[in-house]
Amino acid sequence: MTVRVLIADDNPVVRIGLTSLLELEPDIEVSGEASSGPEALALAEEHRPDIVLLDVRMPGGGGLDVLPRLAEIARVLMLTYTDEPAVVSQALREGATGYLVHGSFDSHELAVAIRDTAAGGVRLSPPAAAVLLQGMPAAPAAGEGAAAANGGPPTGVDPEAVRRYRLSRRELEIAEQIVLGHTNSEIAQHLFIEEKTVKNHINRLFAKVGATNRSAAVALLLGLREDA
The missing domain is CATH 1.10.10.10 (Winged helix-like DNA-binding domain superfamily/Winged helix DNA-binding domain)
Incomplete structure (x- = not known):
């Protein structure tokens, strides 16, 4: 089964890098790229991806602003540099299936996380898990x-x-x-x-x-x- 992924990040270098990495995976397809939360929501409604890789802060509307609605369409895997406890807690509370912090995983682990999330698993980087543990x-x-x-x-x-x-x-x-x-x-x-x-x-x-x-x-x- 092919896992269709929507990438939402305001940094074009990050989007290009993620797309290039994921295109090497035979069972993962990038169905679209968005640079803001509202754009991610519009593309998700149009393309109905299996997974949304969602950044937290983006100009024009961040990921958390549209997370509850995105979570009704697809499984949302937060992919961000932000590991602030309040942000992690909010994301998990409002529908994110997992939370990955840049720098705490490699390309293989990202692909595995996407497959696992699509299969119903929960993926947490250690910083995000630590926040959850505190509660x-x-x-x-x-x-x-x-x-x-x-x-x-x-x-x-x-x-x-x-x-x-x-x-x-x-x-x-x-x-x-x-x-x-x-x-x-x-x-x-x-x-x-x-x-x-x-x-x-x-x-x-x-x-x-x-x-x-x-x-x-x-x-x-x-x-x-x-x-x-």
Whole structure:
């Protein structure tokens, strides 16, 4: 199945770059480009794309202004440089299916995010996931080796995900750091372990939950998406 994508960004260089990247994907088709929110809405109504890649701030009307109406037409994946907590929260609250921050993904991960969004998944860059996590109540984790069961600190990782994937204490610590958007280096410093060890733990964690990248892992660990 071909996924039809509408790109909405006021920067022509960004639009050209995204179009060039996505044209290399055999199952993704760029159905239009818009430089403002109102233009994106008009094109979406005309072409009925599967996915809208939507920037937040654009002259002549930003993405958030038309997001609720766009979300009635297509699945909306925010694609922006803005990671302000209030903006992320508003976008997710008003209908965005996912939120990607430029610089936190590569071209392959973008294509995967588009396919996953079209299939009903939720894609969040670590900065966006961290914002979502801040609004979630901390819950003691249950299951094999869970930190809370041993008097450890509460975590924002979904307790059901902890049980489903049978996360060990160390895996839960790594998972929490990933959800908070921390880099491998930051995780190593926080847990007082070598960065190489962090990479090994992350590879095992990804294999355990069935994720191929951080945004997919975050969605699974927060319970926003279930593995196949």
